[in-house]
Amino acid sequence: MRLRTSNVCLSGIAPVAVVVGLVFAASPRAFAQTPARAAAPARHVIVISLDGFPAYALADPTVPAPNLRSLARDGAMAAAMTPVNPTVTWPNHTTIVTGVGPDRHGVLYNGLPRRTGEGLPLKVDPYVEKTVLVQAPTVYDAAHAAGLTTAEVDWVAIERAPTITWSFAEWAGPEGRVEREMVAAGLVTEEELRTFTKAPITLRDEIWTRAAAHIIKTHKPNLLLFHLLTTDSVQHRYGARSLAGNAALALADAQVGRIVDACRVAGILPDTTFIIVSDHGFRSYTKTIRPNAVLAKAGVGDAAWVISEGGTAMVYATRSAEKGSPERAKTLDAVRQALAPVDGIARVLTPEEYASFGYPRPDANERMADLVLAARDGFAFNEAKEGDAVVDVPAGASPGSHGFLNTDADMGAIFIASGAGVKRGVALGVIRNLDVAPTIARLLGLELKDVSGQPLLQIFR
Numbered sequence: 001m002r003l004r005t006s007n008v009c010l011s012g013i014a015p016v017a018v019v020v021g022l023v024f025a026a027s028p029r030a031f032a033q034t035p036a037r038a039a040a041p042a043r044h045v046i047v048i049s050l051d052g053f054p055a056y057a058l059a060d061p062t063v064p065a066p067n068l069r070s071l072a073r074d075g076a077m078a079a080a081m082t083p084v085n086p087t088v089t090w091p092n093h094t095t096i097v098t099g100v101g102p103d104r105h106g107v108l109y110n111g112l113p114r115r116t117g118e119g120l121p122l123k124v125d126p127y128v129e130k131t132v133l134v135q136a137p138t139v140y141d142a143a144h145a146a147g148l149t150t151a152e153v154d155w156v157a158i159e160r161a162p163t164i165t166w167s168f169a170e171w172a173g174p175e176g177r178v179e180r181e182m183v184a185a186g187l188v189t190e191e192e193l194r195t196f197t198k199a200p201i202t203l204r205d206e207i208w209t210r211a212a213a214h215i216i217k218t219h220k221p222n223l224l225l226f227h228l229l230t231t232d233s234v235q236h237r238y239g240a241r242s243l244a245g246n247a248a249l250a251l252a253d254a255q256v257g258r259i260v261d262a263c264r265v266a267g268i269l270p271d272t273t274f275i276i277v278s279d280h281g282f283r284s285y286t287k288t289i290r291p292n293a294v295l296a297k298a299g300v301g302d303a304a305w306v307i308s309e310g311g312t313a314m315v316y317a318t319r320s321a322e323k324g325s326p327e328r329a330k331t332l333d334a335v336r337q338a339l340a341p342v343d344g345i346a347r348v349l350t351p352e353e354y355a356s357f358g359y360p361r362p363d364a365n366e367r368m369a370d371l372v373l374a375a376r377d378g379f380a381f382n383e384a385k386e387g388d389a390v391v392d393v394p395a396g397a398s399p400g401s402h403g404f405l406n407t408d409a410d411m412g413a414i415f416i417a418s419g420a421g422v423k424r425g426v427a428l429g430v431i432r433n434l435d436v437a438p439t440i441a442r443l444l445g446l447e448l449k450d451v452s453g454q455p456l457l458q459i460f461r
Helices: 066-073 089-098 139-145 177-184 190-194 201-219 230-238 243-266 291-297 326-339 351-357 433-443
Strands: 031-033 044-050 080-082 112-115 122-125 150-153 166-168 223-228 272-277 287-289 304-308 312-317 345-349 371-375 379-381 390-392 415-419 430-432 446-448
Touching: 044 089, 044 243, 044 433, 066 243, 066 272, 066 415, 080 433, 089 139, 089 433, 122 304, 139 150, 139 223, 139 433, 139 446, 150 201, 166 177, 166 201, 177 190, 177 201, 201 223, 201 230, 201 243, 223 243, 230 243, 243 272, 272 433, 291 304, 291 326, 304 326, 304 379, 312 326, 326 345, 326 371, 345 351, 371 379, 415 433, 430 433, 433 446
Parallel strands: 044 223, 044 272, 080 430, 150 166, 150 223, 287 379
Antiparallel strands: 031 446, 112 122, 272 415, 287 390, 304 312, 312 371, 345 371
């Protein structure tokens, strides 16, 4: 969850930038160092991603977010930032750091889809090395190649990335370098690290915030990628625009304030640029669609499998022997006929339509599905294999989801840039998250080549 930069001089930009967002992996030829802005050890960029923070929530004055609004007043803010499809976490974080969409970086899920056998369901594997998972260069790769230091805290699609200098991973443990430093400093206990993966998301967010502050104060990285998750987890459980969801957004705002304070203590605040982003918005739903149950009843449950992404779902033919054959076409036709009439399914997208939605074609990337289902307002998908085609959510529940097509305004994400080198009071309107990585690169004195996005030059002083 591709960048072309302008030759406009940025001599007025302070040497350190802190960006909130994402970065992507790149080959050495995919980026170049700008000669006039050779790697400067003092340059800092901090990217903060608040998972699932909707643009409409930041525009709502009743949602407490004093730190974000202060940063926005002192810098630039978008009315909304359009995510890429699918509007889920890892694809959009990867776009934010690569400047290209899933059709090029290849991240389509929160992990890598793997076939488990002939006619069997696919599984999404999150434990995949970044060099395998991400098929495009990232801005942190470019920073590392230019001699800058890089760091990540709970970033995604970044497992064992060789171009990250300091890491406190999503599934942290007591053996990590940064973790050992924090234990020695009394910032976390051995027991907290041993039980970290089972801790509630609120505690993990707290420890991730301590880790980000520690890295800033101790190592002063040139680029830090920092990701918080309580915002996403709470809205999934309690719904969009809920009291609980808004409380989680307010908590995330407080964590942003702590990161700003850490930069102040570290003595780098005057030279820091903060870019705060989210990966997608949120919407609530009242009915759940079970496409795998539909296929089972239609007699094709052993020939196709559907992976849910919330507001969309990905359909795969599972018989490898049928690949490229008339039998495969017949299977997919039977799948379409079974699913098209189901209440709540708004569209069944075919590969001929993928380019307009930013998906790769399955004949160009084997990770991609054969069909994509899109839900109507009020519906979301799951992967249940049995039961009715559509069911109401349990009484008293009000869950939320994302993954809906990015043309849905509720999927709009946030973007704020503030600090060194950024003009005060810039209103950007609606932007694309494809433009974040080129903007980060520009702040770091780098150039990303062959990307889909462009740097947001209008925000620079």
